[in-house]
Amino acid sequence: MTATEPAEKLLSPVLSASWDDHRPWSLETYRRHDGYQGLRNALEMEPDALIALVKESGLRGRGGAGFPTGMKWQFIPQNDGKPHYLVVNADESEPGTCKDIPLLFANPHALIEGMVIASYAIRCDHAFIYLRGETVPVLRRLHAAVAEAYAAGFLGKDILGSGIDLDITVHAGAGAYICGEETALLDSLEGRRGQPRLRPPFPAIAGLYACPTVVNNVESIASVPPILVRGKEWFTSLGTEKSPGFTLYSLSGHVTNPGQYEAPLGVTLRQLLDISGGVRAGHQLKFWTPGGSSTPMFTDEHLDVPLDYEGVGAAGSMLGTKALQVFDETTCVVRAVTRWTEFYAHESCGKCTPCREGTYWLVQLLQRIEAGEGVEGDLEKLLDIADNINGKSFCALGDGAASPIVSSLQHFRAEYEQHLAERRCPFDPAAATVWA
Ligand code: NAI
Numbered sequence: 001m002t003a004t005e006p007a008e009k010l011l012s013p014v015l016s017a018s019w020d021d022h023r024p025w026s027l028e029t030y031r032r033h034d035g036y037q038g039l040r041n042a043l044e045m046e047p048d049a050l051i052a053l054v055k056e057s058g059l060r061g062r063g064g065a066g067f068p069t070g071m072k073w074q075f076i077p078q079n080d081g082k083p084h085y086l087v088v089n090a091d092e093s094e095p096g097t098c099k100d101i102p103l104l105f106a107n108p109h110a111l112i113e114g115m116v117i118a119s120y121a122i123r124c125d126h127a128f129i130y131l132r133g134e135t136v137p138v139l140r141r142l143h144a145a146v147a148e149a150y151a152a153g154f155l156g157k158d159i160l161g162s163g164i165d166l167d168i169t170v171h172a173g174a175g176a177y178i179c180g181e182e183t184a185l186l187d188s189l190e191g192r193r194g195q196p197r198l199r200p201p202f203p204a205i206a207g208l209y210a211c212p213t214v215v216n217n218v219e220s221i222a223s224v225p226p227i228l229v230r231g232k233e234w235f236t237s238l239g240t241e242k243s244p245g246f247t248l249y250s251l252s253g254h255v256t257n258p259g260q261y262e263a264p265l266g267v268t269l270r271q272l273l274d275i276s277g278g279v280r281a282g283h284q285l286k287f288w289t290p291g292g293s294s295t296p297m298f299t300d301e302h303l304d305v306p307l308d309y310e311g312v313g314a315a316g317s318m319l320g321t322k323a324l325q326v327f328d329e330t331t332c333v334v335r336a337v338t339r340w341t342e343f344y345a346h347e348s349c350g351k352c353t354p355c356r357e358g359t360y361w362l363v364q365l366l367q368r369i370e371a372g373e374g375v376e377g378d379l380e381k382l383l384d385i386a387d388n389i390n391g392k393s394f395c396a397l398g399d400g401a402a403s404p405i406v407s408s409l410q411h412f413r414a415e416y417e418q419h420l421a422e423r424r425c426p427f428d429p430a431a432a433t434v435w436a
Contacts, residue, residue, distance in 0.1 A: 030109040038225030057232040063217030075204035086127035091180040094292035096323035100218035108145035114221035177347035196395040239265035243308035254328040283328035291320020294400025296407035332427035344401035355398035358389040372424035
């Protein structure tokens with residue numbers, strides 16, 4: 001795929017193919033789109049062959065880190081006499097990230113089918129969905145879809161006469177960002193306060209109830225059935241060599257048509273803007289995030305960076321959750337970074353000192369700079385605190401909080417200095433529609 005390919009060729013609706021259909025969330029509509037055919041194909045294979053297929057497809061985790069899905073499944077020890085669990089992380093909360101919730105709302109059976117396949121592969125008979133608690137309509141839809149799947153014989157005892165059993169429990173979290181961190185999620189699911197555990201051991205060895213557990217993102221699991229139906233060669237023909245397949249990009253902010261765009265990995269923001277109508281009329285791109293606010297920010301210099309785990313990584317960011325938040329020239333970068341940092345400080349679980357204290361101090365400094373009350377040395381202090389958080393926190397929340405500080409100062413130091421020199425925000429808040 002190249003930057004010159006026609007825009008329409010870039011769209012590859014798979015997970016979103018049925019979203020415009022009548023009642024796309026129903027089992028009836030899902031079955032019209034090859035629904036549960038992937039499961040039938042999977043049940044004809046041995047579990048180890050299934051894991052090998054997912055490994056060979058090159059599918060990488062869509063929750064942010066891009067860890068190879070098949071390899072994660074393979075880590076589950078066999079014949080260990082312990083129960084194995086599959087836990088789907090549906091606690092999507094990263095600022096700007098909004099792909100799993102729409103996917104679950106429109107197409108819950110894609111997840112359920114993927115869960116049955118994954119559970120068969122890792123020899124698990126009880127799987128869990130940990131859903132972001134605020135999304136009550138999605139919770140209702142998931143409950144309804146799970147009930148439909150039981151009634152149709154895709155869940156429960158002796159699934160499709162295969163001798164395989166699987167129960168799914170849908171659990172709603174209580175709205176804490178930290179519970180999206182996989183080990184905090186497991187603590188929360190066990191009924192404890194959600195705080196991250198020390199890794200290793202990774203959940204694959206000691207996860208839910210100290211048993212081997214695969215924790216996968218919604219989109220990762222929902223991507224498995226199409227691979228079973230269309231084959232790994234089809235999957236690897238999309239995307240790039242090291243980041244194959246299709247994915248959901250969430251475009252938001254100062255764009256003409258925000259929304260979900262399903263395209264192969266490796267497309268660029270320039271291509272996605274071409275498809276979607278571009279930055280809002282009369283304005284220019286100022287900065288953007290490749291994967292939510294915890295990924296280092298990019299500018300217009302990065303419009304042609306391939307959105308895959310290598311391309312974005314080589315350019316100094318992380319692909320993360322593919323939440324492409326776009327900001328035009330009306331946005332005050334100090335203001336945007338302050339809002340994000342307030343979020344991280346509020347959501348810090350308090351377990352480790354660098355994150356708990358550091359995010360608090362970052363907010364104090366940013367708020368006074370934004371208000372025109374910053375003093376000389378504040379920018380060095382910001383960088384010093386970010387340095388004391390980065391890599392020194394218990395989990396990735398701290399690193400995520402530090403990253404927009406460092407990258408915004410790298411790209412927009414002059415704008416911070418302008419706040420200090422003029423002792424006010426140089427932007428008209430009324431013009432910044434998204435952040436007003
Ligand atoms: P990580 O890279 O530490 O781990 C990724 C996955 O691979 C985990 O499931 C982990 O258990 C597994 N893993 C890694 N090394 C392993 C090993 N040696 N043995 C067995 N399993 C292993 O990343 P982490 O901290 O789990 O997640 C960070 C990511 O989360 C970031 O990239 C960020 O973009 C994303 N994120 C997503 C959010 C959302 O709302 N979707 C919210 C916040 C962050």
